[in-house]
Amino acid sequence: MRQNIRFVPDNISVSVETGDNILSAAAAAGVYIPASCGGEGVCGKCRVQIEAGEVQSASTANLSEEDCLKGIRLACTSKALSNLVIRIPETVRADGKALKCRPKATSPISAKSLTALVGTWNTAPPIRKILLHLPPPDLDDNISDMQRLMRGIKHALPGHPEPYYDHPELLRELPFLLREAGWQVTVILLHGKRQDEPDTIIAVEASDTTDRLYGLACDIGTTTVCGALIDLNTGEIIAEASGYNAQIVYGADIISRIIYSLRDGGLKALQAKVVATLNTVIEDLCRKVTISPSDISYIMTAGNTVMAHLLLGISPKFIREAPYVPSLSLFPLTKAAALGIMAHPSVRIYLYPCVSSYVGGDIVAGIHACQMHRSKDLSLFIDIGTNGEIVVGNSEWLICAACSAGPAFEGGGIRFGMRASPGAIENCHIHPETLEPMIITIGNTLPKGICGSGLIAVVSELLATGIIDQRGKFSRDLAHPRVRRSGDGWEYVLVWSHDSLTGEDITITEIDLDNLIRAKGALFAGYQTLLASVGLTFSDLDRVILAGNFGAHIDLERAISIGLLPDLDRSRFFYLGNASLLGCRISLTDHRRFQERTEVRELMTNMELSENPDFMDYYIAALFLPHTDMGLFPSAGKAREDLAQQ
């Protein structure tokens, strides 16, 4: 249920869900409230007065009885239970004037705009069930059991070639199954790879089970494995689950995984870990809807090139060495059970093909999902993770590249960097006069680090408030307690030790800023190199598609303000979320869409940026906030002028 919160005296309103946190609501509305501890009432700074409506507050620490009677609460520990009028007290306002900071400009893609991008798809999956009523054998008709089954299938699907069968257990069980089922059976058929190729019999089940047909779509990420269970009779997602890729114990990024795979037994261990993760996800999914893993009749997955190699137990050794050659790029349709996956022994696992060593099946699936290969419009597809993968093109051509952006946006190379999980600073405002931060953490708990979206917010705010300059260097003459020089150089204290979970100051350093600038610079240089290679510029882009979990949480204005994304009309940006999972889901549901995957991959031309001299020039020019060429960032330029005029 939605509730309205009006913040007075400035009359700024925001709509939230019942139970939403009031500090987060204020941040989203653009109402600045000083808050250092992220949400456990420790710092006691985020005092607000409830003038109307009902809240639930977890803590009254730091509040006197008198405060409580006046309706004073700590915003960070309070949840909205009804429509509210909330006054930002003078004591708080005395921190400075009530600030209408810029609200987070996320515009999560609506169902309608998703359809505009992705198109519609049919529920006509690559697997299907057919019910057969077979005549029992007699002396005039004593063909073999398998021939009888085949004849039944031929009658049911006239004009189709005879399906394959290669599952030994099926052959062993069939004679008994047919007789026990009284010759009424349901056959699960998998479409051939090509149009003219025969189907394959996946399984034969006793009696009529046509109302139960399930498929698993799965994005196998370096960090996270996300699964969606699809009812293939309706095309609906009936359960979702995810889990951290258990390979993480052997290294956080693909390079360290490759290195581990070269050890004795390393490849096997990595395979076992990702399979174990998949099995956990499968178990979670099945438990949610009370089906058995063996009820899943097809598994469609996408992952980067290294993940695909490791899942299949194939060495990724040469991916890391120039000239960066994967062992495989088209992955064979494999029996999932043969890999150790909890599945019916004949069920196949499909892996989206990869383009190159660093542009993997997850990107192909993403492009496939958003139909760039079918649109005349020029699109830029960006998936920011450990690497940033970029694709530019339309229905006639697609060029793609991976930027070694480094894992800054996943918390890597950042002193207090962490993944987007509870306790991570995900949003931040800095008061332009007091230079005090308003800290919002995931889960509204005590802060312990900064995740990717928090990092973009912090850097953007540091730049907007003039605490850092465009080179990412701290202003040396601020004389503010939060801006200091430590043993590691200059830094800004986001959270004081007494307000942090770890009991130490959480800071952002000049080294962090340097890493971040390099990461966003590599990405931006990537966009430019790909566009320039075909004689185009940003202004030719009809749309920019942001994929990945990180992409779904990005603050567009701030990302543009630091030069991570190009400064284009905001209406051209689309958030696609986990595009890899979406691609798998669509392919699993619509066989015609699935068959397009070959065209997608064949259209994609890989470009190696690491050795490209243009890329290096663009990269050097992008090591600036937002960029050395301010002509590329008209709106950022205007914002800086506005700031200067204040």
Add this chain to the structure above:
Amino acid sequence: MRQNIRFVPDNISVSVETGDNILSAAAAAGVYIPASCGGEGVCGKCRVQIEAGEVQSASTANLSEEDCLKGIRLACTSKALSNLVIRIPETVRADGKALKCRPKATSPISAKSLTALVGTWNTAPPIRKILLHLPPPDLDDNISDMQRLMRGIKHALPGHPEPYYDHPELLRELPFLLREAGWQVTVILLHGKRQDEPDTIIAVEASDTTDRLYGLACDIGTTTVCGALIDLNTGEIIAEASGYNAQIVYGADIISRIIYSLRDGGLKALQAKVVATLNTVIEDLCRKVTISPSDISYIMTAGNTVMAHLLLGISPKFIREAPYVPSLSLFPLTKAAALGIMAHPSVRIYLYPCVSSYVGGDIVAGIHACQMHRSKDLSLFIDIGTNGEIVVGNSEWLICAACSAGPAFEGGGIRFGMRASPGAIENCHIHPETLEPMIITIGNTLPKGICGSGLIAVVSELLATGIIDQRGKFSRDLAHPRVRRSGDGWEYVLVWSHDSLTGEDITITEIDLDNLIRAKGALFAGYQTLLASVGLTFSDLDRVILAGNFGAHIDLERAISIGLLPDLDRSRFFYLGNASLLGCRISLTDHRRFQERTEVRELMTNMELSENPDFMDYYIAALFLPHTDMGLFPSAGKAREDLAQQ
């Protein structure tokens, strides 16, 4: 080297190989010599005088020094070392006049007549090797290793669809193999099942191995597994080996094997036994030509329906129960190693399809070999083993049936019956006046039983000498010591106890005769039923093809004389030997011929004789030697008239 033996005083000559046994040579020439002990000089009856030439005699037992000086030897222990003139002494002739008994009328098919029947075939096997020199990858050409391989194959085989690959080990090894081999590799490709279907990559080998390409042809019999190793670059058989099917410990015939398979663990045990037998055959073959089992790139086999089920580990349960339904009739191309066969993990084992529960892949392979399905001439194909399988037809139609002939011709149901192995009486003549037998055993050793061909000889001789009548009953008034009534009824003593290996009399009983008459009656009724079902008679037959090991050793005249084979012009009979193995060998060598197998099987219509009323009538009429309708056996009728006139 061939030697000529002239038997005097009757001047009957025969050509033999150096080292051939003289008793066997006399039997083959139709020279009667009394001989009871089969060949170890025990009975001392087979005295002959060497008048010219050199023999080697193993024993002079029962001979005086004087005899020896005169050149007297025991025929059964003597071998021809040169051209010989051999006198049958008066003492021997005193047994009766020197008898020119009917020589064994085997006419083993010559290479020329084999070609006439089977046709020629090409050396263009369903697997092939291609040598690839791949360009090493660089930054401008860093497609995946597998893509590079595929591109190389595409260049080598323009216009062919991209081959499949489904062997996980190949994928795992390829990146290392390519680099170690310096990008020069040999690919083994298996043709697709259908013309338009892609090939499958069986293996990739370092460097150039195109001069080594081997295939295994194998007939998997209930009793014997026969293998031939083929050099697929030349099409030549380079080694042959065989072994008893180790399943025999669980039962001698297919029915007892089916029954055993229903036990707990029975199916698995039976599969393990036949696989062990195959592995022994493979080891023998490979040892003979010093190759490794993993050098064999394709295995092509044929066996009866039960053997095929057991090899694949599929229950043959319903084969035995009306309406006699096999689980499978088209067997999937299977990875041999998955069944436990000693083979490269990706090598496929092909099993010829079966027509019905009792007309198996061995018969399909046999028909395929002798090209009945391509000839306008009407042929009768007969394979006599435990069952007798019969096929009649031409290029337009083929009807086939299995007769439950019983295992009489393999020694089953016969008191002293045994398989064709050393010590088995394989030939016999009975003197028409003395009624004394001339016993020839396999290996010229002491007799221990009677094999199928011996049985036909004995029955034919008993009938010709009037010891039994046409009903198979002994003449009650002969008053000959060898014709007697024992506890089990009337019998003829073939070997007295002192001349036998076992120390007991070897006899043939009326019960044995009854079983044999039923067996040959079932076969003959089978021929008639099939022919009559299409409105034809024996005179319409252009040829009769005898298949199987037993078929290769059959004495045509005697087989006709007892009504086992139809009484047709002898020139219409062809001996094909192990037709099943020949079919596998041809298919392995010539892919075009292999592709015909589908037409063969599709042309074959199965007829169930067991429930056919015509069959029962024909059967009853055939329970006579040679038949109740002597019009069907003009030459037998004439022989009886000749006998009566003597």
